[in-house]
Amino acid sequence: xxxxxxxxxxxxxxxxxxxxxxxxxxxxxxxxxxxxxxxxxxxxxxxxxxxxxxxxxxxxxxxxxxxxxxxxxxxxxxxxxxxxxxxxxxxxxxxxxxxxxxxxxxxxxxxxxxxxxxxxxxxxxxxxxxxxxxxxxxxxxxxxxxxxxxxxxxxxxxxxxxxxxxxxxxxxxxxxxxxxxxxxxxxxxxxxxxxxxxxxxxxxxxxxxxxxxxxxxxxxxxxxxxxxxxxxxxxxxxxxxxxxxxxxxxxxxxxxxxxxxxxxxxxxxxxxxxxxxxxxxxxxxxxxxxxxxxxxxxxxxxxxxxxxxxxxxxxxxxxxxxxxxxxxxxxxxxxxxxxxxxxxxxxxxxxxx
Amino acid sequence: xxxxxxxxxxxxxxxxxxxxxxxxxxxxxxxxxxxxxxxxxxxxxxxxxxxxxxxxxxxxxxxxxxxxxxxxxxxxxxxxxxxxxxxxxxxxxxxxxxxxxxxxxxxxxxxxxxxxxxxxxxxxxxxxxxxxxxxxxxxxxxxxxxxxxxxxxxxxxxxxxxxxxxxxxxxxxxxxxxxxxxxxxxxxxxxxxxxxxxxxxxxxxxxxxxxxxxxxxxxxxxxxxxxxxxxxxxxxxxxx
Numbered sequence: 001x002x003x004x005x006x007x008x009x010x011x012x013x014x015x016x017x018x019x020x021x022x023x024x025x026x027x028x029x030x031x032x033x034x035x036x037x038x039x040x041x042x043x044x045x046x047x048x049x050x051x052x053x054x055x056x057x058x059x060x061x062x063x064x065x066x067x068x069x070x071x072x073x074x075x076x077x078x079x080x081x082x083x084x085x086x087x088x089x090x091x092x093x094x095x096x097x098x099x100x101x102x103x104x105x106x107x108x109x110x111x112x113x114x115x116x117x118x119x120x121x122x123x124x125x126x127x128x129x130x131x132x133x134x135x136x137x138x139x140x141x142x143x144x145x146x147x148x149x150x151x152x153x154x155x156x157x158x159x160x161x162x163x164x165x166x167x168x169x170x171x172x173x174x175x176x177x178x179x180x181x182x183x184x185x186x187x188x189x190x191x192x193x194x195x196x197x198x199x200x201x202x203x204x205x206x207x208x209x210x211x212x213x214x215x216x217x218x219x220x221x222x223x224x225x226x227x228x229x230x231x232x233x234x235x236x237x238x239x240x241x242x243x244x245x246x247x248x249x250x251x252x253x254x255x256x257x258x259x260x261x262x263x264x265x266x267x268x269x270x271x272x273x274x275x276x277x278x279x280x281x282x283x284x285x286x287x288x289x290x291x292x293x294x295x296x297x298x299x300x301x302x303x304x305x306x307x308x309x310x311x312x313x314x315x316x317x318x319x320x321x322x323x324x325x326x327x328x329x330x331x332x333x334x335x336x337x338x339x340x341x342x343x344x345x346x347x348x349x350x351x352x353x
Numbered sequence: 354x355x356x357x358x359x360x361x362x363x364x365x366x367x368x369x370x371x372x373x374x375x376x377x378x379x380x381x382x383x384x385x386x387x388x389x390x391x392x393x394x395x396x397x398x399x400x401x402x403x404x405x406x407x408x409x410x411x412x413x414x415x416x417x418x419x420x421x422x423x424x425x426x427x428x429x430x431x432x433x434x435x436x437x438x439x440x441x442x443x444x445x446x447x448x449x450x451x452x453x454x455x456x457x458x459x460x461x462x463x464x465x466x467x468x469x470x471x472x473x474x475x476x477x478x479x480x481x482x483x484x485x486x487x488x489x490x491x492x493x494x495x496x497x498x499x500x501x502x503x504x505x506x507x508x509x510x511x512x513x514x515x516x517x518x519x520x521x522x523x524x525x526x527x528x529x530x531x532x533x534x535x536x537x538x539x540x541x542x543x544x545x546x547x548x549x550x551x552x553x554x555x556x557x558x559x560x561x562x563x564x565x566x567x568x569x570x571x572x573x574x575x576x577x578x579x580x581x582x583x584x585x586x587x588x589x590x591x592x593x
Contacts, residue, residue, distance in 0.1 A: 054479075131496040134479035138486045139493035151487035179487050180479040187479075252569050264495055266575070 032057035032171060040196035042204040044232025045119050048191075054134055056188040063167045064189025067182060069350055072157060073141065075102045075148035081140065081186070084111040087348040090281035090341075091115060091193065096292025102148035108257055110292035112277060113285050115193040115344065122237045126274045126290040127261045133187035138179070151179040158182070193348060195280050199338040210338060216328075217335025224304075224322045225279070228315070234279040234339065240315040241272040243308035244289060248272055260290075271313040280339045297336060301329055377541040380455040384545050385423075387449045388593070389416065391552040398445055406557040409564050411507045411518070416552070417444035417490065418501035419470050419483070420451065420590075422530075425461040425538075432459040440470060442483040442490060458540040464592060468585055469500030469528040492523065499523045501585065503555065510565040518564060519571045520555070520581060527582035533592045547593040554589040555581055 034057045036048050050056060067073065071080040079102050085091040091114035093100070098107045109126055122128060130136035140146040141154070158164045158177050165177070172181045200218075202208040210218065222231070230236040239261045248258045248271065256263035261270035274290045288294040294303065304322040308314070324332065389396035391403045391413070402410050420443055423436040434456045441451045469475075474484060475498055478491040490499045503520040538544055556562045560580040564570055572578050 125494065129495040130493075131476055135477045135491075135496040136493075138478055138491060142486075142493065151485075155487075178481050179485055180481050183479045252571065255571075255573060 032059045037192055037194055039194070040201055040205070042201040042232065043116070043119075043194075043196050049118055049121060050191060051132060051134065054184045054187060056191055057171065059167065060171045060185055060188040061192050063164075063171055064185040064187065066164075066167070067186050068189050073147060073149055073154055073182075075150070078102070079147050081147075082350070084140075084146070085114045087350065088284075088345060090195070090284040090345065091348075092285045094286070096287045101143070101145040103145045105145040107145055108254070109290050110287060113281060114190060115195045116233055116278060116280065117193070118191045119233055120235075120237055120275075122239075123264075123275070127264050128239060128275055129264045133190055134180075134183050137183040137186050141182075151182075154182060155179065193344075195341040195344040197343040198280065198341040200335075201341075203338070211334070213331050213334045214338055215335075217331035217333070218338075220324065220328055220332045221279075221335055224324070227317055228276045229279045230276075235276040237276070239270060239273040239275050241270075241311070241313045242274075242304075243310070243314050243318050244293070244303070245272055246309040246311050269313050272311070273313060279336060281341055281344070283337050283340050284345070297333055298329075301332065377458050379458055381458045381541050382543040383425075383453040383456050383538075385451040385453065385548060386545065387420075387443050387451075387548050387550055387590075389445055389449075389550050389552065396445055396552060405507070405562075405564070406553050407561065407563045407565075409507050409510060411505055411564075413445075413503065413505040413552075415445075415502060415504040417442060417447070417488075418468060419443070419490070419498065421467045421470055421474075422465075423451065423453065424465040425456070425459070425535075426463045426465065427459045427461050428463050430459070432457070432461075434459070434461070438482070440474065440483045442488055460540050461538045462535050463532060464535050464546070465530065465532045467528060467530045468590070469523065470498045471528060472525050474498075475523075475525060475528070497523055497525075500527060501555075501581075503552070507564050507570075512565075516564075516570060519573070520578075521573045522578050522581050522585075524574065524578070527578060529582060529586040531586070531590060533590075535592060548590050549593045550590045551588070554587075555584050558584060558588055560584055 034055055036056075039045065039048060054060075068081045068085075071078050071083070073080065079100065083100055084093045084098050086093055093111045096110055098111060099105065101107065112126065117124065117133060124130040124133065124136050125139075130139065138151070141149050142151065155177050158168065168177045168181060168185075169175075171185060174181065199208060199210070203210045221229075228236050228238070228240055228242075241260065248260070250256060250259060259271055261273040261275075262268070264270070282297065286295060286297075288297070288300050294300050301322075301324070304318070305324065306321060308318050308321045310319065391411075392405070394403065396403075396413060396416065398413055398415065400412060402412050405411050420441045421439055423439045423441075425434045426432070436453060441448075443449055443451075470484070474480065476496065478484075478486045478496060478498070480486075484498070490502065491497070492499065499521045501520065501522045503518070505518050506515050507518055508514070509516045535546070538546075560583055562581070567577070569577075572581060
């Protein structure tokens with residue numbers, strides 16, 4: 001795409017110079033190293049989707065990483081993306097509803113894990129309202145209860161920081177830093193957060209074995225959970241009502257926030273439906289569900305067994321709950337623990353690279 | 354970047370065609386300015402009160418909208434000029450004009466433009482120029498742009514209390530394209546067009562809005578937003 005534009009530009013310039021000699025043909029050509037991350041077959045994905053307008057490069061990812069961990073982007077200089085998406089907790093924050101944004105006000109939803117999002121092409125956020133990472137990032141950057149930033153002030157800060165300025169000029173062709181580039185760089189970094197080296201992955205790749213208990217748990221997972229938490233990414237990337245609530249509050253000022261995906265699609269079947277979260281690294285990402293209502297995986301299994309609330313939009317698989325006995329429960333939990341990827345956590349710890 | 358490509362490309366074509374001697378210059382300058390009126394008076398955001406078609410009083414505080422995909426046509430000859438990357442944020446307290454620059458000369462007799470942002474551009478917000486999300490026209494939780502924003506205060510006739518009005522209209526179904534006849538545009542002659550935006554039309558024709566009777570005066574999505582969009586699809590902006 002970029003080369004195509006350059007080509008067009010060059011043709012345009014040479015055409016123009018044929019008539020008038022007032023265009024400088026010496027456009028600086030930026031040299032960045034594009035790459036595609038190595039993928040494990042255990043992710044069960046076909047390729048690495050990325051938007052043509054923002055192909056990842058080594059330099060772009062470095063810049064994005066720096067931005068991700070930089071609290072100076074926030075209104076009070078104290079909150080970075082990592083404040084709510086901490087690498088040690090698989091990029092979550094360990095609380096139900098964060099109160100650590102710039103305003104100290106409680107958020108309405110819990111911070112989801114941030115990895116394997118390149119494949120989340122059916123929409124981001126719990127209700128799928130954001131089309132892509134590039135568009136999403138302006139949300140946390142400017143939300144008054146998250147980073148509360150003014151985009152123009154971010155640009156001023158970055159323009160006046162010589163190291164940033166230099167990095168932006170390497171990664172992007174434009175002379176001036178623009179908000180779009182800030183978001184694109186962060187997106188490049190986020191797309192490289194790929195978790196694919198858990199014990200489960202090594203087992204699938206025949207590098208390690210699972211215990212009998214774990215294998216039993218795997219079979220229970222396949223039977224009861226995999227229709228939504230689909231093997232590979234451990235999410236079907238789709239939206240379901242998994243029976244958390246019977247009815248949904250709808251205070252006017254929150255614009256349908258408690259109605260799940262219905263707020264985005266106005267489709268009655270999406271009432272109370274949320275994106276299926278991945279089960280990868282699930283042992284690290286408590287509390288659980290879109291509002292962090294469950295503190296432990298035990299509570300989650302209690303919900304699936306006894307807590308399902310019936311209503312019109314409930315996913316049909318869950319009408320009768322998921323009955324499992326104590327032994328099966330232990331097996332399932334043992335299997336879920338094999339989805340923890342300590343290599344991923346280690347590699348993305350800000351101190352380890 | 355894209356902009357630059359097109360300008361370079363276009364100017365090269367234009368420069369070359371102007372190498373030949375012709376009577377009518379190959380290009381002509383055109384700009385469009387917008388005038389905002391409410392209740393027959395010039396719009397002001399400084400606390401002045403206006404009367405809405407419903408008879409309710411209204412003090413506007415913010416008014417902005419996108420004009421996009423500007424096209425000029427000569428319906429007889431088929432000559433047409435389409436502005437590239439044509440997205441213009443118009444606001445009462447900011448920019449109120451569209452400079453088309455030098456465009457190919459023709460006796461244009463029709464102007465087409467849209468209110469809002471087309472589906473492609475509305476599908477992402479990491480954009481620049483007038484689509485830069487720094488203008489507070491991008492929605493963050495539901496990717497896309499607000500097409501038209503009107504905010505202010507009115508007196509509720511039932512409660513006699515002051516109440517806020519927030520109109521944030523967007524989403525693809527509310528993207529509206531408008532076609533207007535043009536008179537007096539002559540090939541090769543610089544021209545300034547004036548478009549009049551009549552804010553009364555947001556509140557009537559075909560859907561009358563009686564603010565005091567609305568369940569919510571924060572109108573962003575759903576049925577009410579669609580009604581306002583239907584209102585602005587005709588009679589809201591006209592060539593003066």
